[in-house]
Amino acid sequence: MEQILTCHECGRDMVRDVRPHDVVYKDRKVTVQQPGWYCTGCTEAVLNGDDMGVMEAAFVHLKAEVDGILTPDEVARIRKKLGLSQRKAGALLGGGPRSFQKYESGTDWVTKAMANLLRLLDRHPSMIKEL
Ligand SMILES: [Zn+2]
Structure with missing residues (x-):
């Protein structure tokens, strides 16, 4: 139509x-x-x-x-690599329960600090256990 x-x-x-x-x-x-x-x-x-x-x-x-921050696709890729739901990622890494849903849909920006944290965890995923 x-x-x-x-x-x-x-x-x-x-x-x-x-x-x-x-x-x-x-x-x-x-x-x-x-x-x-x-x-x-x-x-x-x-x-x-x-x-x-x-x-x-x-x-x-x-x-x-x-x-020098991350695209929504990169945020989603790293979060999944870490085995976290969007809600869990927001609770553990900061930003609140809906933050990753926003980052990954492109409706909100990751901060440089969050981008750097995710980059470190991307390289060293076992460090997630220390949080
Ligand atoms: Zn016209």
């Missing part, structure tokens, strides 16, 4: 499309293929929740690289 949107700027139809979009963090830029509603008459674009997710995920990965 394809719906039609009307542009609130110029009144023309908006269509689904995928167009390049620059995501910028500090002095770095990546170009994502951004799905969204694009106006056939002007430059207006409307992004729904899933569309926003594409941009946000790209931003999270760029920020992780620039700031």
Whole structure:
């Protein structure tokens, strides 16, 4: 069921499309293929929740690289390697019961301190027993 949107700027139809979009963090830029509603008459674009997710995920990965922290995928990989549930990881490593759910879904950042702790545990997983 394809719906039609009307542009609130110029009144023309908006269509689904995928167009390049620059995501910028500090002095770095990546170009994502951004799905969204694009106006056939002007430059207006409307992004729904899933569309926003594409941009946000790209931003999270760029920020992780620039700031030297971990991506959501890396956080999830290390947590699973340590044999911890998201809830247990939050209780043991800090941040609260929902913190890892947020880190791994890209809705919150790991701190540099958490990133470094996870990197150490990634290299030395047996150290989890000492916490
Ligand atoms: Zn328009």
